[in-house]
Amino acid sequence: MACRVEKPGKPDPPEITSTGKSTVSLAYKPPADDGGAEITNYVIEHREEGLAKWTRATKDTISKTSYTVTGLTANSVYEFRVAAENKAGVGPPSEPSQPVAAKETVCKRARLCTPWSYN
Secondary structure: OOOOOOOOOOOOOOEEEEEOOOOEEEEOOOOOOOOOOOOOEEEEEEEEOOOOOOEEOOOOOOOOOEEEEOOOOOOOEEEEEEEEEEOOEEOOOOOOOOOEEOOOOOOOOHHHOOOOOOO
């Protein structure tokens, strides 16, 4: 009897690793439940804070657990979410990331610099 493959589970929210003038870099982990098949793609979506509609960041296949979203509006605040895909389809999306502005990160102490350290 063949194993039944289901859609993957819900990943944890993505983490913001860096920001740029019109970019935000994300890192995320595979969901605990892969649905019984290899994860072949991650679907990244974003929305401006306060809006209801999510927009897919790219139609390209994303096989890695990190991605830089490009084409964002400078100084706008965004939330991000990720969903995993296997041969059964796309699973449920994660909860949203922490809101973050798409802007250059400027820090006095580079080694302690995070997207939230703006002074």
